[in-house]
Amino acid sequence: MVHIAVAFANTVRASTGDALGTPAGLAAWLREMRPYLEIHLDEEALESVGEREAAAARRARDAVRALMAAAGPAGEHVRALNEAARSAPRWHELTWGDPPSAEMRTSGPPVPAALAEVAGHAVLLLSGPDRELVRPCGAPGCVQFFLKEHPRREWCSPGCGNRVRVARHYARTKA
Secondary structure (H helix, E strand, C coil): CCCHHHHHHCCEECCCEECCCCHHHHHHHHHHHHHHCCCCCCHHHHHCCCHHHHHHHHHHHHHHHHHHHCCCCHHHHHHHHHHHHCCCCEEEEEECCCCCEEEEEECCCHHHHHHHHHHHHHHHHHHCHHHHHEEECCCCCCCCEEECCCCCCCCCCHHHHHHHHHHHHHHHHHC
């Protein structure tokens, strides 16, 4: 399962850099996250992503990362995250049919609304019981976060775990 707030924080990667470093990078990440968002993002909206949206996304993401790592003064990061969460009002509207359904609506443009939704997910994660499950990856050089949903999990991915085990094996056999 993808936790969108953790995926947002993990747009910084040690090997490939900042996935939100450019407007095209933000559009690609939002395209990847589309199945997990309630806000409708069509291709036209994603093609219109500009530097202003990318800068806002990086500001919110950096605040989420700092709060997950509990690094630095929280006040500044909390303000940045709250600013992102309230940047585009959104609400559910009922559509009466068979069966009735709810659709997310917004008064803002779709990309800022999607970023506000992502920031809202981060607010809920950081203020809820899953906050205690947020961990930085234990692999050397990795800058990713994960939710420790299993007591033995120490790495963000099987790849990181494998690199640590291979390095340990190499150190034992070399000695």
